[in-house]
Amino acid sequence: FTPQSRVPSTISPCLSAPAPADRQGEIVDGTLDWGVKESFRSYVTGPVANGRVETGGGATASAAGYRFPDATGGFDADEQTLDAAFDGTVRFLGHKEGDAYTLDLSLTGLEIRLEDGAGTLVADVSSKDRETRKVTTRTDLAIADLKLPAGELEAKDGVVTLSAVPATLTADGTEAFGGMYAKGTQLDALTVSVAFDEDAELPAATAGSGTTGGSGTTTGSGGTGSTTGATVGGGGTVGGSASLASTGAGLPAGALIAASGVVVAAGAGVVIAARRRRTV
Numbered sequence: 001f002t003p004q005s006r007v008p009s010t011i012s013p014c015l016s017a018p019a020p021a022d023r024q025g026e027i028v029d030g031t032l033d034w035g036v037k038e039s040f041r042s043y044v045t046g047p048v049a050n051g052r053v054e055t056g057g058g059a060t061a062s063a064a065g066y067r068f069p070d071a072t073g074g075f076d077a078d079e080q081t082l083d084a085a086f087d088g089t090v091r092f093l094g095h096k097e098g099d100a101y102t103l104d105l106s107l108t109g110l111e112i113r114l115e116d117g118a119g120t121l122v123a124d125v126s127s128k129d130r131e132t133r134k135v136t137t138r139t140d141l142a143i144a145d146l147k148l149p150a151g152e153l154e155a156k157d158g159v160v161t162l163s164a165v166p167a168t169l170t171a172d173g174t175e176a177f178g179g180m181y182a183k184g185t186q187l188d189a190l191t192v193s194v195a196f197d198e199d200a201e202l203p204a205a206t207a208g209s210g211t212t213g214g215s216g217t218t219t220g221s222g223g224t225g226s227t228t229g230a231t232v233g234g235g236g237t238v239g240g241s242a243s244l245a246s247t248g249a250g251l252p253a254g255a256l257i258a259a260s261g262v263v264v265a266a267g268a269g270v271v272i273a274a275r276r277r278r279t280v
Contacts, residue, residue, distance in 0.1 A: 023155070024076040030194030031202055032086045032110055034121075034167075035065020037187050040177075044094045049103055051094025057108065059088025062205045064191060066090050068110050071194045075160055080153050082114040082160060084194045102130050105176065109139075112146070112192050114153065119146030121167060121190070125176040143173035144187055158197025164189045 035041065044051045055061065058069045068086035075082045088110070094103035109124035121144040126137045144167040153160060169177075169185040193202050 023078060025074070025158075025196030027071050027073040027075060027084055027194045027196050028198055029200075029202060030069075030071025030073075030084055030086070030192065031205065032068040032071070032084075032112065032190060032192050033062055033064035033066070033205065034068070034110075034190040035188035036090065036092075036107070037181075037185075038065070040092070040180075041065065044092045044103065049094025051092065051096065051101065051103060054091040054093065055089065056091070057088045059090055060205075065188060067205045071192075073111075073194070075153070075155065075194065075196055077153055077155065080114075080116055082112065082153055082194070084192060085109065085111040100133075102128070102133070104128050105178075107143075107176070111140075114146070114148065117148055119148050119165070120144070120170075121146060123176075127176060127178060130178060138172075138175065141172050141176060142170050143176050144168060145170055146190070155196070158200035159193060159195045159202065161191070161193040161203065163191045165191065 041053065043049055044053060055066060060067050060069075066088070068088040070087040071084045073082070073084040075084075089106060089108040091106040092103065093101040095101060104127070106126040107123045108126075109122075111122040113120045113122060120142050122140055122142050124137070124139050125141050125143065126135065128135045147166040147168075149162065149165070166189050167187040169181055169183055169187055171183045174181060174183055195202055
């Protein structure tokens with residue numbers, strides 16, 4: 001081609017300009033802070049299930065429950081979409097029988113998908129049926145619907161942050177908990193912060209106590225848990241020796257039944273003691 005055949009430089013302003021840095025980009029880092037469900041954590045580590053919580057793959061304990069790091073994905077402010085996947089695993093263990101647990105639920109591969117004001121929390125779930133002890137693994141399971149704040153998704157200084165986003169259990173999510181909770185049950189709110197600028201600063205996590213009950217605890221800053229999505233052994237489990245239907249208080253019925261049994265037993269002891277005192 002001759003120089004005259006080249007496209008004149010005078011039309012170059014008509015070419016599409018790259019999107020501004022705060023409008024879209026590839027996610028280079030990010031964190032998800034989520035506690036799953038506070039009453040469930042309490043049940044697992046409490047006196048009924050007498051279990052523990054393990055973290056692995058980079059996940060650690062935080063004030064919000066657990067922090068999942070190293071986000072990857074993309075953000076587009078013009079399309080109002082955000083897709084962020086996070087590293088880390090959290091595993092709930094309770095109701096130990098011999099060398100195994102009848103409650104054993106593992107969540108890994110957590111991913112936030114936001115589009116046009118709607119949001120979904122997706123995860124790979126491994127669970128064991130409490131009756132048959134059969135392990136089931138579900139990949140890319142939509143476990144929670146997210147209620148996004150009003151307004152558009154926006155980035156500031158190369159970071160998109162959504163704080164205290166309400167989350168409710170989906171119909172598919174009920175399977176992850178073995179039917180313990182019904183569709184629409186309120187889960188812990190979550191906070192997601194993702195960066196698509198290498199120099200951007202993410203908000204620091206507020207460290208949790210690092211105590212998750214039971215022996216062999218693996219949560220805490222720099223947790224030592226060896227559990228990952230690929231090495232959860234028997235997979236996640238849901239269930240236990242008690243009924244695990246949900247209650248209005250958000251606690252599994254088994255926990256309340258067991259607690260009421262303790263109260264009844266204690267009351268019976270008081271009555272017996274009182275009768276003995278009368279006969280002395």
